[in-house]
Amino acid sequence: MSDALIRIEGISKTFAGRDGTQTTVFEDLHFSIDAGEFVCLIGHSGCGKTTILNVLSGLEQSSSGYVFVDGREINGPSLDRAVIFQSHALMPWLTVMGNIAFAVSSRWPDWSTDKVRAHSQKYIDLVNLAGAEKKRPAELSGGMKQRVGIARALSIEPKMLLMDEPFSALDALTRGELQVEVLRICAETRQTVFMITHDVDEAILLADKIVLMTNGPHAKIAEVVVNTMPRSRTRHDLHKHPHYYPIRNHLIEFLVDRSKAFASDAADYDPRNPPQVRPGLADQAVTTAQPVAHPAPAKPLVAIVR
Numbered sequence: 001m002s003d004a005l006i007r008i009e010g011i012s013k014t015f016a017g018r019d020g021t022q023t024t025v026f027e028d029l030h031f032s033i034d035a036g037e038f039v040c041l042i043g044h045s046g047c048g049k050t051t052i053l054n055v056l057s058g059l060e061q062s063s064s065g066y067v068f069v070d071g072r073e074i075n076g077p078s079l080d081r082a083v084i085f086q087s088h089a090l091m092p093w094l095t096v097m098g099n100i101a102f103a104v105s106s107r108w109p110d111w112s113t114d115k116v117r118a119h120s121q122k123y124i125d126l127v128n129l130a131g132a133e134k135k136r137p138a139e140l141s142g143g144m145k146q147r148v149g150i151a152r153a154l155s156i157e158p159k160m161l162l163m164d165e166p167f168s169a170l171d172a173l174t175r176g177e178l179q180v181e182v183l184r185i186c187a188e189t190r191q192t193v194f195m196i197t198h199d200v201d202e203a204i205l206l207a208d209k210i211v212l213m214t215n216g217p218h219a220k221i222a223e224v225v226v227n228t229m230p231r232s233r234t235r236h237d238l239h240k241h242p243h244y245y246p247i248r249n250h251l252i253e254f255l256v257d258r259s260k261a262f263a264s265d266a267a268d269y270d271p272r273n274p275p276q277v278r279p280g281l282a283d284q285a286v287t288t289a290q291p292v293a294h295p296a297p298a299k300p301l302v303a304i305v306r
Contacts, residue, residue: 004032005192006056006160010271011065013051025051026219028271029065031211033160036190040203042251043213049196050164056194057083057162070159079107082153083162086169088145090137090152097133100124100152107156123151126185143174150182154191163195167202176235179205187231200251204229205238209276212254221274222258225250228278243279250279 012027025048033039041049054060056067058077067074069081090099100120105111111119124133127147137145146166153161167175179202186193186206197203203210210225228243238244 005035005070006033006194007068008032008056009066009068011052011055011062011067013048013055014063024218025216026213029221030272031221031224031274033192033194035192037208038186038193038195038206039209039211040195040197040207041211041213042197042200042203042255043219044215044255047213047216047219049213053083053162053164053194053196056160057081079156080159081162082156082158082160084149084153084164084166086165088137088149090145090148092137095134095136096124096129096140096148099148100155103152104155120155123155126154127151127181141174142170143178146170146178147181150185154185154189159192161191161193163193165196165198168198180235182206200248200255201238203251204244204247205233205235210251212251220269220271222254223275223277226276226278246279250277
């Protein structure tokens with residue numbers, strides 16, 4: 001029995017069309033997420049990424065298979081799993097404090113008003129929104145709204161945080177700032193995160209593991225890429241690490257070529273044990289149990305003339 005916090009065992013999803021035909025979006029998915037781990041899911045549109053997230057959240061049922069959280073099978077939504085959507089999904093009539101306090105009160109209904117406010121303030125401070133407590137969503141920028149969404153999700157102290165492309169609607173500068181904030185918050189809280197993204201560099205910056213999906217219908221997990229870069233990575237020095245380009249090239253090559261050709265290339269594929277690869281160290285599949293040695297960053301190949 002695996003001691004992973006999240007275990008996905010053989011889930012599939014089939015939809016019935018208006019003409020009665022059945023379409024299997026994805027099938028026989030197996031993967032796990034350890035406590036404190038940040039996992040990103042990447043794949044082309046139509047492979048069922050958001051549906052997988054909805055199944056994990058309990059908002060949708062899989063057609064077959066099981067999902068276990070902390071050893072218990074899930075059968076619906078729970079405050080143990082918080083979701084951050086692409087849009088902020090804030091209640092427009094409530095202030096920043098009100099939106100977060102509403103979630104906290106739902107999680108701990110017996111708490112006093114003062115305790116709820118103090119707990120909410122802790123997470124407002126965590127996302128650097130101190131001073132905006134009395135503002136309503138209409139008075140906030142897009143990035144600030146997403147910060148409120150992140151604070152609200154974290155305030156209920158979930159076992160798992162589910163993020164569905166939370167920065168996709170933001171401009172590049174704001175998106176970069178929020179990525180740094182999420183990296184900092186996860187380092188401080190050791191939050192377990194499952195995130196959907198189309199951004200390869202975002203996945204390399206944030207994730208410990210990157211799950212690669214083949215194209216739908218009948219999408220599968222092709223492989224799990226282990227991020228061999230140290231967790232102390234930042235947006236500014238990401239490209240300087242010797243593992244960055246091997247990992248990035250591996251992901252791009254999969255999305256451009258191998259995701260389409262997977263069915264014909266995977267005669268020996270075992271869905272119960274998707275290959276785990278470390279492109280920063282070697283191209284062949286290896287087990288995640290092996291320790292990773294992180295070499296020092298390579299020296300720049302330019303001369304500086306003073």
